[in-house]
Amino acid sequence: MRADAARNREKVLDAARELFAAQGYEVPLDEIAVRAGVGPGTVYRHFPTKQALFQAVTEARVAALIASANEPTDDPAAALFAFLGRMADEAEVKRDMSDAITVSSDLRKNLHAALDGLLTRAQEAGAVRADVTATDLVVLMKGMLQSMHEGANPSVLLQIVVSGLQSSRKP
Amino acid sequence: MRADAARNREKVLDAARELFAAQGYEVPLDEIAVRAGVGPGTVYRHFPTKQALFQAVTEARVAALIASANEPTDDPAAALFAFLGRMADEAEVKRDMSDAITVSSDLRKNLHAALDGLLTRAQEAGAVRADVTATDLVVLMKGMLQSMHEGANPSVLLQIVVSGLQSSRKP
DNA sequence: TGCCAACCGGGGCGTGCGTTCCGTATCGTC
DNA sequence: GACGATACGGAACGCACGCCCCGGTTGGCA
Numbered sequence: 001m002r003a004d005a006a007r008n009r010e011k012v013l014d015a016a017r018e019l020f021a022a023q024g025y026e027v028p029l030d031e032i033a034v035r036a037g038v039g040p041g042t043v044y045r046h047f048p049t050k051q052a053l054f055q056a057v058t059e060a061r062v063a064a065l066i067a068s069a070n071e072p073t074d075d076p077a078a079a080l081f082a083f084l085g086r087m088a089d090e091a092e093v094k095r096d097m098s099d100a101i102t103v104s105s106d107l108r109k110n111l112h113a114a115l116d117g118l119l120t121r122a123q124e125a126g127a128v129r130a131d132v133t134a135t136d137l138v139v140l141m142k143g144m145l146q147s148m149h150e151g152a153n154p155s156v157l158l159q160i161v162v163s164g165l166q167s168s169r170k171p
Numbered sequence: 172m173r174a175d176a177a178r179n180r181e182k183v184l185d186a187a188r189e190l191f192a193a194q195g196y197e198v199p200l201d202e203i204a205v206r207a208g209v210g211p212g213t214v215y216r217h218f219p220t221k222q223a224l225f226q227a228v229t230e231a232r233v234a235a236l237i238a239s240a241n242e243p244t245d246d247p248a249a250a251l252f253a254f255l256g257r258m259a260d261e262a263e264v265k266r267d268m269s270d271a272i273t274v275s276s277d278l279r280k281n282l283h284a285a286l287d288g289l290l291t292r293a294q295e296a297g298a299v300r301a302d303v304t305a306t307d308l309v310v311l312m313k314g315m316l317q318s319m320h321e322g323a324n325p326s327v328l329l330q331i332v333v334s335g336l337q338s339s340r341k342p
Numbered sequence: 343t344g345c346c347a348a349c350c351g352g353g354g355c356g357t358g359c360g361t362t363c364c365g366t367a368t369c370g371t372c
Numbered sequence: 373g374a375c376g377a378t379a380c381g382g383a384a385c386g387c388a389c390g391c392c393c394c395g396g397t398t399g400g401c402a
Contacts, residue, residue, distance in 0.1 A: 002369055005379060028359060039381035041362080050360065131327055139323035140331065143314030152310040156302055160311070164335030173348060173399060199389060210351035212392075221390065 009046045011036040016057045025054055025099035051103060058100040062107050065090065069114040077127030080118040081162050084141065088158045091145035098145035101138065112138050128165045180217045182207040187228050196225055196270035222274060229271040233278050236261065240285035248298030251289040252333050255312065259329045262316035269316035272309065283309050299336050 015036035019027045029050050033040045047053040065086060073079040091097035101108050116134035123130050144161060148154045186207035190198045200221050204211045218224040236257060244250040262268035272279050287305035294301050315332065319325045 002378060004369070008380080029361090030359075033381095039383095040360085041364095041382070042380055044361065045379065129331075131324075132331070133324065133327075136323045136327055139318040139321050140315070140328055142321075143318040144311070146317070147310040147314040150310045150313075152307040153302075153304065156304075156307055157311055160300075160303070160332060160335030160338075162335070163338035164331030164333070167331075167334035167338070175399070176349060179350080200391085201389075204351095210353095211390090212352070212394095213350055215391065216349070 005045075008036070008038055008042055012038060012043050012046060012053070013057065016053050020054060020057055020096040020099075021094040024095040025103055029053075054096070054099070055104050055107070058096055058104075059107065061090065061094075062097075062100050062111070066110050066114045069118055076118070076121035076125045077166075080122040080128065080165075083115075083118055084162065085158060087141060088144070088148070088154055092148055092154045095149055098142055101142050101145075108138070129168055132165065176217075179207070179209055179213055183209060183214055183217060183224070184228065187224050191225060191228055191267040191270075192265040195266040196274055200224075225267070225270075226275055226278075229267055230275075230278070232261065232265075233268075233271050233282070237281050237285045240289055247289070247292035247296045248337075251293040251299065251336075254286075254289055255333065256329060258312060258316065259319070259325055263319055263325045266320055269313050272313050272316075279309070300339055303336060 012032065015032050019032050019035060029043060030040055032053075033043050036043070043053065047056060065083075068086065069079075069083050071079075087097070101111060112134050115137050119128065119132065119134050119137060122128040123132075140161060144157050147157060183203065186203045190203050190206060200214060201211055203224075204214050207214070214224065218227060236254075239257065240250075240254050242250075258268070272282060283305050286308050290299065290303065290305050290308060293299040294303075311332065315328055319328065
C-alpha cells in the first residue's frame, strides 16, 4: 500500500470516529469525507460500503466491551450490572454505540450471546428476575442508550433498569 | 364538500391508520395513497403535509390517553403505573405511538405535562424515587415503546421499569 | 340535461444520500 | 528523471421520498 493511501485511510478513520460518535450512523458519508479532507471516492477506495466503515470504527470498541463480559467472576449479578454500566458509560459519550447494535447483525449476535451468559448466571444466583430474556435486555438497553442523547439523566436511567432487574416477578 | 371527496378522505384516513400503525411514520406516503386506492395528489388535497395526516390519525388517540392521566385519584403511584401500562398497551399494537411523541412537539409537550403531574404526585406520596424527572420518563418510555417491536416481551419490560421507579436511590 | 366548479390521478420536480466512474495527479521504482 | 501502477477528487448516477401541477373527469345544481 502506498504511503499516502495509508495516511488517507487514517484520516478517514479519524473523521469517521469523530462524526459517528457525535451524530451516529445517520451522518452523511460526504460529511465524513469533507472532515477527512478527501473526496467521497477515496472513502470508497478503502471501505467498500458505509456500513463497513462504521463497523471498522465500532467493532474494536464493542468487541473489547464484549470480551470484558467473559471474564470469570464470583459475583454474577455484580458482573452483569457492571457490564450494563460500561455499556451506558460508553454510550453516554459516543452516540454510535446504540447504532452499532442495529447496523451490524454480527455485533448484535455477539452482544446477545455475552449478555445471555451474564444474565443466566445472575439468574441462577437468584439475583435477577427469572422471566427476563437476553433479547429483552438487548432491546431494553438499546432503548436506554438512545434515550441518553435526548435529555434524560443516564445514571438515573441505568439505576432504574438495574433496580428493576433485581425485583421479583409480579404475581 | 363533494360526496366523493368526503369518501376519499375517509379512505385515506383508513389506509393511513392501518399503515402508520403497522409501520410507523416512515411508511412512504405513496404507499398510503395506493392502499387507499387514490393518487398522491388526492392525499395532499385533504392534508397539507404528511405530518398533518399523521397527526390527524394519532392526535385523538394520544389526546384520550393524556386525558385519562388527569382524572383525580387517591393512589398516585397506581395512577402513574396504570398510565404507563396504557401507553405500553397502545404501543404494543400500534407502532405509531412512539413516533407520535417525536413528530408532534405539541403532543410531546402535552404528554410531558401529564406525566409531570402524575410523577410529582407519586413522588410526593413517596412511592417513586425522587431523582426521576418527567423528561427522563418521556424519553425512557419512548425508547421502550420503540423497542417493543423487536422481539422483546413488552410486559416484562414494563414491569422492569415500574419496579425500577419504585426502588429508592442508590447512595 | 347541460354547465361549472370541485376533484382526481399520476407524472414530474427538487432534494438528499449511497455509490460509481473516470480523467488527473502522485508515488515509488528502474 | 521517466514511466507505470496506484490512488485521488469530485462530478454524475440511481434511488427513494415529500410535494406540486395540470389535463381530464365527475358530481351536483339550475
